[in-house]
Amino acid sequence: MKFKITFFALLLISSLVNAQNKKSVTGAEDRAFWVKTLNRIAYPVVHNLANETLRKNMPLEKAPGYGLNLTKVTYLEALGRTMAGLAPWIALPDDDSSEGKLRKTMREELLKGLANAVNPSSADYLNFRTEGQPIVDAAYVAHAFLRAPKALWEPLDEITKKRFIEEFKSLRTRTGAYNNWLLFAGLTEGFLLSIGEQYDPARVQFSINKMKEWYVGDSWYSDGDKFSMDYYNSYVIHPMLVDLLKVLVDQKKAPQADYDVALKRMIRHAEFLERLISPEGTYPAFGRSITYRTAAFQALAQAALMEKLPEYVLPAQVRCGLTKVFHHMFDGNQNFDDKGWLVLGFNGHQPMIADVYTSTGSLYLATLGFLNLGLPADNRFWTDAPAPWTSLKAWNGQSVKKDYKVEY
Incomplete structure (x- = not known):
């Protein structure tokens, strides 16, 4: 009898939990949560840079065994990574909604901060000129300009534009790692091409040729000569390769077929990422750079942003899956310090899992999971x-499309 009471009590608890889980949440509520969360992540970076207090106020947490020149690289990391994820949302037109007003404020502060970032007289003049790491984060700045040219590039004054162009060209004095870093150099040069500036075609073509060579099949690229099982196909490779090829096609510097194949591969990779979201709204913490958190879903978010999801992957299922992940990761305070800055870790303060190139600024790649806020x-x-x-x-016994490999 005692067993029966316990058994039925568990059934009752289970039914109550299931009922709560099935509570209907509208897309408008999901969007409000996404906006609130993205603003929570991005605000400290954008607001402080606008007020020339980024160097003063941003904490300088670094991984055990950190191997870079921290103060020379971490602030540009914070800017480039934050704005690359913000860009599609910032690009939406102004309106009188509470979201619209918040977005306008964010855009205005970011534009002010961008001017400070390349002004040698500013307290927050950022380093593009030395170290290898700026090759990476200048590319994220350039990616943001490509994603939102009318919102983030065109409104800049001519002096600030000229300064960015000079900073981007200064990167040519250095080389980086022989892996996904090739795309960083290529994308920055691609941006220069897109605005009619002199660009280095060798850096562009070399990055594309190596990505073609490193493709191993079924949407996976090797990150260099040896394959790594991690999220770099989403953090970097698919989104940057697709967007770089788009620039080249628009400028008649690459065949349409190259872009079409790269896009198909990203769409296939987006399928993998959608399937990685567990029924509970978690995902595997494997591979390098898991401290980049929700950037793991950039390729999925970009496919949805471009409205290029396969017909059997509904936009709403992507929204709901990502929303569940975001709730797990950002509802509490475990990923933020007492002043609102991101802390080293995956889902909590876990500095032991940070890589030797990871510092506070690195963490802002997390914004890349929020690209779908660029959809109105x-x-x-x-x-x-x-x-x-x-x-x-699948885990509820519902009909699920059989997975497959692709040949392109």
């Missing part, structure tokens, strides 16, 4: 009814 509030990504993501359907 009336897009079906936000308006469609909630839908279960693939692993949730």
Whole structure:
């Protein structure tokens, strides 16, 4: 009898939990949560840079065994990575909604901060000129300009534009790692090409040729000569390769077929990422750089932003899956310090898992998971009814499309 009471009590608890989990949440509520969370992450970086207090106020946490020149690189990391994720949202037109007002303020502060970042007289003049790491983070700045040219590049005054161009060209005095870093150099040069500036075609072509050579199949690129099982295909390779090839196609410097193949591969990779979201809204913490947190989903977010998801991956299931992940990671305070800055870790303060190149500024790659805020509030990504993501359907015994490998 005692067993039966316990058993039925557990059934009751389970049913209550399931009922709570099935509570309907609208896409508008999801969007409000995404906006609040992205603002929470980005605000300290953007606001302080606008006020020339980034160097003064940003904490300088670094991984055990950290091997870079911290104060020469971490601030540009924070800027480039933050704005690359903000850019699609910032690019939306102004409106009188509370979100619209917040977005306008964020854009205005970011533009002010960008001027400070390349002004040699500013307390927050950022380093592009020495060290290897700026090759990486200048590329994220350039990526943001490509994602939101009318919001982030065109409004800059001519002096600030000239300064950015000079800083980007100064990167040519250095080389980086023989892996995904080739794309960083290529993308920055691609941005220069897009605005009619002199660019280095060798850096561009070399990066594309090596990515073609390093493709191993079924949407996976090797990150250099040896394959690494991690999230760098999403952190860097697919989004930057696709967007670089788009510039080249637009400028008639590459065939359309190259872009089409790269896009197909990113879409296939997006399928993998969607399937990696567990029924509970978690995902595997494997590979290098897991401190980049939600940047792991950049390729999925970009495919959805471009409205290029496969027809059997509904926008709503991507929204719901990512929202569940974001709640797990950002509802509490475990990933923030008492002043709102991100801390080293995956889901908490876990400095032991940070890589030797990781510091506070590095962590702001997390914004790349939020690209879908660039879809307006009336897009079906936000308006469609909630839908279960693939692993949730699979573990609940629902119909799921059989997975497959692709040959392109």
